Amino acid sequence: DFSVSLPKTGDDELGDLARSIQLLAGDLNYLREERNEFLSSISHELRTPLTYIKGYADIVQKRDLSPEERSQYLSIILEETNRLSDMVKNLFDLARIDKNTFDIKKRPIDLKEFMKKIETKFSPAFTEKGMLLSVNCLESITISADASRLEQIIFNLLDNAIKYSSPGDKTTINISRTKKHVIININDTGRGISEEELPFIFNRFYRVDKSRARALGGTGLGLAIVKELVHAHGGTISVCSREGDGTEFEIVFKGETECENNTFG
Ligand code: ADP
Numbered sequence: 001d002f003s004v005s006l007p008k009t010g011d012d013e014l015g016d017l018a019r020s021i022q023l024l025a026g027d028l029n030y031l032r033e034e035r036n037e038f039l040s041s042i043s044h045e046l047r048t049p050l051t052y053i054k055g056y057a058d059i060v061q062k063r064d065l066s067p068e069e070r071s072q073y074l075s076i077i078l079e080e081t082n083r084l085s086d087m088v089k090n091l092f093d094l095a096r097i098d099k100n101t102f103d104i105k106k107r108p109i110d111l112k113e114f115m116k117k118i119e120t121k122f123s124p125a126f127t128e129k130g131m132l133l134s135v136n137c138l139e140s141i142t143i144s145a146d147a148s149r150l151e152q153i154i155f156n157l158l159d160n161a162i163k164y165s166s167p168g169d170k171t172t173i174n175i176s177r178t179k180k181h182v183i184i185n186i187n188d189t190g191r192g193i194s195e196e197e198l199p200f201i202f203n204r205f206y207r208v209d210k211s212r213a214r215a216l217g218g219t220g221l222g223l224a225i226v227k228e229l230v231h232a233h234g235g236t237i238s239v240c241s242r243e244g245d246g247t248e249f250e251i252v253f254k255g256e257t258e259c260e261n262n263t264f265g
Contacts, residue, residue, distance in 0.1 A: 045087060045220070046087065050084070053080050056073045056074075059073055060073050083219065087221070090222075097229075104149060104232050104233065108142050108144055109143055110141075111142070118173075119173075125162060134170065135173045136172065136174045141175060156225060157186045164188070165189065165191065170189050179255070180254065184253070185250050186249045188247055193239075193241040194208075201223055202239075204220070204224040206224075234254055237250065
């Protein structure tokens with residue numbers, strides 16, 4: 001425990017110093033608790049797919065199975081292996097972000113062109129589920145960003161839009177700008193998030209409905225990574241949502257000229 005007990009001091013400089021040390025000790029305790037919680041979540045989250053993999057591998061090895069059963073169990077093993085691999089990749093990204101060794105290679109990106117590619121790439125995934133993706137970017141807007149990280153941000157948000165929507169729902173990306181900022185707005189008409197859950201959705205491993213999110217293939221790390229990547233670009237992200245109505249994420253980046261002299265990441 002980082003608790004410190006300092007002699008009672010008055011309003012002089014020594015008193016200020018004592019209070020600062022006490023605050024710092026509080027921060028360190030908080031960080032340590034947060035780290036312990038994170039580590040225990042990781043072991044829990046890794047154990048679940050491993051349990052499935054081991055269980056079904058045992059069955060496939062020991063029992064006489066029909067070809068259908070065999071193929072069904074092997075699919076589960078494959079699915080859980082993919083989940084593990086996604087989770088390890090996500091955890092690796094987060095660890096590098098936390099250690100500040102995350103490489104952000106910023107280059108000027110023409111958002112109109114970039115979003116056209118995103119639309120072409122992701123539309124089939126929406127169509128396949130009977131949903132629609134539409135992208136609106138009227139003017140040419142340039143931002144300074146790491147293209148593959150920006151794609152990861154958009155991918156995670158679109159992946160959620162698909163997971164938490166139903167056939168007939170629509171997801172729209174709107175790109176706009178003000179004098180100083182570029183705004184990427186991604187909204188869906190999916191099932192939305194309740195007011196009580198909304199403050200927590202960017203937390204690591206937080207899922208509104210654990211079993212449902214698991215069935216949909218989530219790791220609970222997608223939005224945590226989005227938030228870190230947006231911050232690593234010097235941007236901000238916010239969310240608005242109403243249960244039953246849909247969800248809207250808004251990412252605000254500084255415009256090209258504001259970014260040029262900054263180094264991030
Ligand atoms: P997951 O891997 O579970 O999707 P995320 O970190 O991406 O984890 O999201 C955290 C939780 O936030 C999800 O489990 C889901 O409950 C909620 N959520 C995220 N995006 C949306 C959305 N577009 N619509 C409704 N709920 C969402």
